Amino acid sequence: MEKKNKLRTLTEPFKIKMVEPLKVTTEEYREEALKEAGYNPFLLRSKDVFIDFLTDSGTGAMSDQQWSGIMMGDESYAGSRSWEHLEAVVMDLTGMPYVLPTHQGRAAERILYSILGGTGKVFISNTHFDTTRANIEYTGSTAIDILCEEGSDNQADLRFKGNIHLDKLKELIAQNGKENIAAVIMTVTNNSSGGQPVSMENIKETRKICDANGILLVMDACRIAENSYFIRHRESGYEHHSYKQIAQEILSYADAFVMSSKKDGLVNMGGLLTLRDEALSIKCKNMLIISEGFTTYGGLSGRDMEALAIGLQEVFDDDYLHYRIRSTAYLGEHLRAKGIPVVWPIGGHAVYVDAKQLYKNIPIHQYPGQALVCDLYIKGGIRCVEVGSVMFGKYDEKGALIPAANELVRLAIPRRVYTQSHIDFVLDIFDDILELKDRSTGYEITYEPPFLRHFTAKLKPIV
Numbered sequence: 001m002e003k004k005n006k007l008r009t010l011t012e013p014f015k016i017k018m019v020e021p022l023k024v025t026t027e028e029y030r031e032e033a034l035k036e037a038g039y040n041p042f043l044l045r046s047k048d049v050f051i052d053f054l055t056d057s058g059t060g061a062m063s064d065q066q067w068s069g070i071m072m073g074d075e076s077y078a079g080s081r082s083w084e085h086l087e088a089v090v091m092d093l094t095g096m097p098y099v100l101p102t103h104q105g106r107a108a109e110r111i112l113y114s115i116l117g118g119t120g121k122v123f124i125s126n127t128h129f130d131t132t133r134a135n136i137e138y139t140g141s142t143a144i145d146i147l148c149e150e151g152s153d154n155q156a157d158l159r160f161k162g163n164i165h166l167d168k169l170k171e172l173i174a175q176n177g178k179e180n181i182a183a184v185i186m187t188v189t190n191n192s193s194g195g196q197p198v199s200m201e202n203i204k205e206t207r208k209i210c211d212a213n214g215i216l217l218v219m220d221a222c223r224i225a226e227n228s229y230f231i232r233h234r235e236s237g238y239e240h241h242s243y244k245q246i247a248q249e250i251l252s253y254a255d256a257f258v259m260s261s262k263k264d265g266l267v268n269m270g271g272l273l274t275l276r277d278e279a280l281s282i283k284c285k286n287m288l289i290i291s292e293g294f295t296t297y298g299g300l301s302g303r304d305m306e307a308l309a310i311g312l313q314e315v316f317d318d319d320y321l322h323y324r325i326r327s328t329a330y331l332g333e334h335l336r337a338k339g340i341p342v343v344w345p346i347g348g349h350a351v352y353v354d355a356k357q358l359y360k361n362i363p364i365h366q367y368p369g370q371a372l373v374c375d376l377y378i379k380g381g382i383r384c385v386e387v388g389s390v391m392f393g394k395y396d397e398k399g400a401l402i403p404a405a406n407e408l409v410r411l412a413i414p415r416r417v418y419t420q421s422h423i424d425f426v427l428d429i430f431d432d433i434l435e436l437k438d439r440s441t442g443y444e445i446t447y448e449p450p451f452l453r454h455f456t457a458k459l460k461p462i463v
Helices: 002-007 028-037 064-071 081-094 104-116 131-138 165-178 198-215 224-234 243-252 278-291 302-314 317-338 367-382 420-434
Strands: 100-102 123-124 141-145 181-187 217-220 258-262 273-276 350-354 383-387 408-412 442-449 458-461
Touching: 028 367, 064 302, 081 100, 081 243, 081 273, 100 104, 100 278, 104 131, 104 181, 104 258, 104 273, 123 165, 131 141, 165 181, 165 198, 181 198, 181 224, 198 217, 198 243, 224 243, 224 317, 273 278, 317 350, 317 420, 350 383, 367 383, 367 408, 367 420, 367 442
Parallel strands: 123 141, 123 181, 181 217, 217 258
Antiparallel strands: 100 273, 258 273, 350 408, 383 408, 442 458
């Protein structure tokens, strides 16, 4: 059956019960809307967007079972049935006894890293994402990325390009002193490196290094189901494991689990922090109560917790994960066939376009990724995000830009939202983008905040 399906049109394994109208606008309208937004897609109004690939975080569609669960939500302040349901599901998945609900992932990060961090402390990761790095650096700590060597080659056709660099990990521990390493953070899948997966072998070896040095291993695993899919299909020995079993093994190697549930939790709002250590959990619970809410609801309503408990079970469904990964790959494979440079192989939640290679005439300090983001919106009403020097660039002591490692544009695909024809529309718009690939100028930043500047920065075209 599976071989036959590979030859057929990729169809969604669900039916549509409700629709949300999309506004069709003109190119002239979009040019004015983008100008009003300071050429920053985060500042666009959603009603002016046709295809929204800005993020896959909290933008998915919930199932009929989740909506039914919402009606059953117990809104008791303490010890609600919905909390008991969520706690049982999460404990079964993680094997960790201490479960803290938060309103979203960055709240879980803030709680954990404010306790672990501080001046002189170092966090090491395969790649910190934007909010993770910001929460760490806000405490005065240093965040260091050590992606495996093969991960830096955007075209290398390798199975696990999201892995942490094990030799560099050992070197950094020796250089900084194990007592100064606040934690090692394993991000699965590795968002900033193109949504690339991490192998179970790499996770195991990282655990051994942490054990040898008495260092905490944190699993930042908001896309753990997607990473489990890749392990089952790419790593020897896991062919006959269920996706949930693989996820459970991944988490068995972690001391803590941080999750933005807005991804593989299949909900529009929610986060989780789970822990093995009781003393650390007490500190985190105190911070949770101060900043989020009581320990049995965090920043969530009972209906939120009910929907999340159901979503964390639905996400490991075989049909769902096959569709999720293959539909994303469909977009990436067809873009590559057109001659669009994409990070290869395609990851689980998004397609990453290499804007530096596509817009070769635009110098890095004029942000080629932002140019592509703006062009996609103007040409097709497609909203996406730059993952390059606007997001991750810094300045030296003279104010000169220190570029990011890559100049990428992420097309993040919401879960269970768009159909095959929407994806084909995006592919058509890239024909227009190919006509712009020799453009010679980009953008300059006119305003930026001190942290996470890409969310609220304003830019203007260089003419």
